[in-house]
Amino acid sequence: MTRTLAVVTAGLRSPSSTRLLADRLTEAVVRAVREHGQEVVVEVVDLREHAHDLTNMMLTGFASRGLQDAIGTVTGADGVIAVTPIFSGSYGGLFKTFFDVVDDGSLAGTPVLIGATAGSARHSLALDHAVRPLFAYLRSVVVPTAVFAATEDFGRATGSTTTDTEPMAVRIDRAARELAALVVAREQDRRTGGPGTLTVSFEDLLSGQ
Amino acid sequence: MQFGIFSVGDVTMDPTTGRTPTEAERIQAMVAIALKAEEVGLDVFASGEHHNPPFVPSSPTTLLGFIAARTERIVLSTATTLITTNDPVKIAEDYAMLQHLADGRVDLMMGRGNTGPVYPWFGQDIRNGIALAVENYALLHRLWREDVVDWEGRFRTPLQSFTSTPRPLDGVAPFVWHGSIRSPEIAEQAAYYGDGFFHNNIFWPIEHTQQMVRLYRQRFEHYGHGSADQAIVGLGGQVFMRKSSQEAKREFRPYFDNAPVYGHGPSMEDFTAQTPLTVGSPQEVIDRYATMRDHVGDYQRQLFLMDHAGLPLTTVLEQIEILGEEVVPVLRKELAVGRPAHVPDAPTHTARVAAAGGSRTSGITAVDDVTGVSPEHAQVTR
Numbered sequence: 001m002t003r004t005l006a007v008v009t010a011g012l013r014s015p016s017s018t019r020l021l022a023d024r025l026t027e028a029v030v031r032a033v034r035e036h037g038q039e040v041v042v043e044v045v046d047l048r049e050h051a052h053d054l055t056n057m058m059l060t061g062f063a064s065r066g067l068q069d070a071i072g073t074v075t076g077a078d079g080v081i082a083v084t085p086i087f088s089g090s091y092g093g094l095f096k097t098f099f100d101v102v103d104d105g106s107l108a109g110t111p112v113l114i115g116a117t118a119g120s121a122r123h124s125l126a127l128d129h130a131v132r133p134l135f136a137y138l139r140s141v142v143v144p145t146a147v148f149a150a151t152e153d154f155g156r157a158t159g160s161t162t163t164d165t166e167p168m169a170v171r172i173d174r175a176a177r178e179l180a181a182l183v184v185a186r187e188q189d190r191r192t193g194g195p196g197t198l199t200v201s202f203e204d205l206l207s208g209q
Numbered sequence: 210m211q212f213g214i215f216s217v218g219d220v221t222m223d224p225t226t227g228r229t230p231t232e233a234e235r236i237q238a239m240v241a242i243a244l245k246a247e248e249v250g251l252d253v254f255a256s257g258e259h260h261n262p263p264f265v266p267s268s269p270t271t272l273l274g275f276i277a278a279r280t281e282r283i284v285l286s287t288a289t290t291l292i293t294t295n296d297p298v299k300i301a302e303d304y305a306m307l308q309h310l311a312d313g314r315v316d317l318m319m320g321r322g323n324t325g326p327v328y329p330w331f332g333q334d335i336r337n338g339i340a341l342a343v344e345n346y347a348l349l350h351r352l353w354r355e356d357v358v359d360w361e362g363r364f365r366t367p368l369q370s371f372t373s374t375p376r377p378l379d380g381v382a383p384f385v386w387h388g389s390i391r392s393p394e395i396a397e398q399a400a401y402y403g404d405g406f407f408h409n410n411i412f413w414p415i416e417h418t419q420q421m422v423r424l425y426r427q428r429f430e431h432y433g434h435g436s437a438d439q440a441i442v443g444l445g446g447q448v449f450m451r452k453s454s455q456e457a458k459r460e461f462r463p464y465f466d467n468a469p470v471y472g473h474g475p476s477m478e479d480f481t482a483q484t485p486l487t488v489g490s491p492q493e494v495i496d497r498y499a500t501m502r503d504h505v506g507d508y509q510r511q512l513f514l515m516d517h518a519g520l521p522l523t524t525v526l527e528q529i530e531i532l533g534e535e536v537v538p539v540l541r542k543e544l545a546v547g548r549p550a551h552v553p554d555a556p557t558h559t560a561r562v563a564a565a566g567g568s569r570t571s572g573i574t575a576v577d578d579v580t581g582v583s584p585e586h587a588q589v590t591r
Contacts (some may be wrong), residue, residue, distance in 0.1 A: 055474065056474045056475040056479075058474075059470070059471060059472075059473065059474035059475075060412055060470065060471045060474050060475060060480075061412060062412060062413050062414060062417070062483070062484075064475075064479070064483060065414070065483075198393045198394060198397050202343075202394075202397045202398065202401045205339070205340070205343045205394060205397075205398075206343060206344075206347055208340065208344065208362075208363055
């Protein structure tokens with residue numbers, strides 16, 4: 001069975017440490033899904049490429065074709081990795097804008113692994129105080145381990161136990177296993193036929209059901 | 210195939226002069242636009258309904274009644290009538306009255322309205338938008354077809370032995386379109402009743418319009434009103450024309466860049482590529498709108514938004530002249546080519562009366578429904 005994994009990354013520069021973290025998480029999730037005996041196809045949505053279209057959609061109400069495809073990739077995936085830089089104590093505006101324009105309910109039940117980057121570890125709680133509640137609103141299923149990477153984390157050795165925090169590789173691996181377990185268990189025929197499909201009969205609507 | 214104008218009725222500053230028209234000027238401008246539309250041979254004038262500034266048309270039947278008195282041929286319609294926050298009884302009464310005064314030149318387009326506070330201002334809740342549209346229209350539909358209605362629902366006080374007066378002209382209700390951009394429930398509603406479906410696609414890519422129209426057509430056939438290609442479809446449109454493409458773009462750009470809704474967003478070039486907005490020569494407009502049926506099938510009504518973004522009245526009237534004299538005659542010819550004979554024309558009152566087997570006058574006026582006494586009976590007992 002082949003699963004789809006969408007990776008949303010909201011780094012503003014290229015190359016970006018947010019993208020770097022997203023790539024590390026992706027590798028780990030792909031590995032973990034394969035350990036379950038399933039295949040996985042990865043689609044990366046780099047929000048930087050859609051920044052203008054996102055603003056336009058906020059103003060006009062409709063998505064350009066490229067943005068529509070990106071939204072479809074994310075809402076149709078079996079699992080999502082969502083990584084944002086932390087700015088002013090919370091997710092970046094570009095990251096929030098993307099999740100503001102997806103249809104209500106379209107990410108309900110979707111397993112999500114959240115990650116964030118910032119200059120220092122002092123911003124790490126933004127993941128649990130800002131990013132996690134955003135996905136609670138979207139009714140997504142966020143895995144317990146969220147992965148935060150401060151700049152200094154990129155210099156720590158795998159398996160190091162010399163500091164009071166677990167090294168990034170250990171957290172990445174744990175988060176990836178948590179997401180993979182949800183992704184492989186996801187029911188296959190969960191979609192209702194896409195937009196333009198009625199979920200109740202008109203007779204039910206008429207009788208006020 | 211009908212062609213016409215629909216107006217939102219917004220009072221918007223002209224970004225090239227900094228001048229904002231008064232409400233009085235804007236209301237008179239809407240009348241002038243409707244008269245011009247008839248003069249240049251267009252078929253429909255439709256007014257929006259709004260209950261908040263900067264919009265003037267809060268009372269569409271007053272406006273349309275006035276226009277009816279000053280025109281002879283053009284069909285008067287709405288874009289849209291708020292089926293959610295208006296009392297369906299009052300819609301039944303107001304539009305039946307207008308239908309009589311306009312000698313049948315009336316139809317309506319139902320819409321939910323997307324201005325949040327209008328709902329509470331009229332005692333409703335926007336979260337019930339779809340449910341209101343479904344229940345209110347079900348009542349309106351009966352009020353125009355049954356002389357005496359007993360009714361009970363969720364949103365309105367019950368009715369016992371209620372007769373909506375005047376009864377529809379010739380016993381035939383005004384034709385109804387249901388406008389929706391993205392709610393499948395409304396496409397379904399239009400299909401259920403065999404009413405028209407209008408997709409106001411002016412801010413939407415054609416692929417989306419195609420999807421909604423396809424749903425409506427399939428369901429129209431499902432409910433047994435005819436084959437899918439006989440369903441009654443209307444589309445919105447938006448154009449600005451000058452002799453040359455360059456002239457049109459130069460003159461319209463400041464209006465585009467500052468327009469409510471899309472101004473300060475996408476570039477005019479992106480927006481024209483992604484939506485039906487066409488800024489160019491009359492021939493470019495013809496070429497663009499001649500292809501709409503390739504996406505949605507042969508359709509019945511094409512409305513254009515011309516008076517918006519602060520365009521001065523003189524410019525709007527020029528635009529309507531170009532539309533009526535240079536564009537629509539060609540589109541009429543082109544869209545008639547290859548149109549199957551079984552695809553119906555846009556419904557008109559005359560055609561609907563004929564389809565109903567002729568005029569049927571209700572006898573309801575012979576009875577005073579308060580005293581229950583008919584004139585003849587009153588004489589006998591006296």
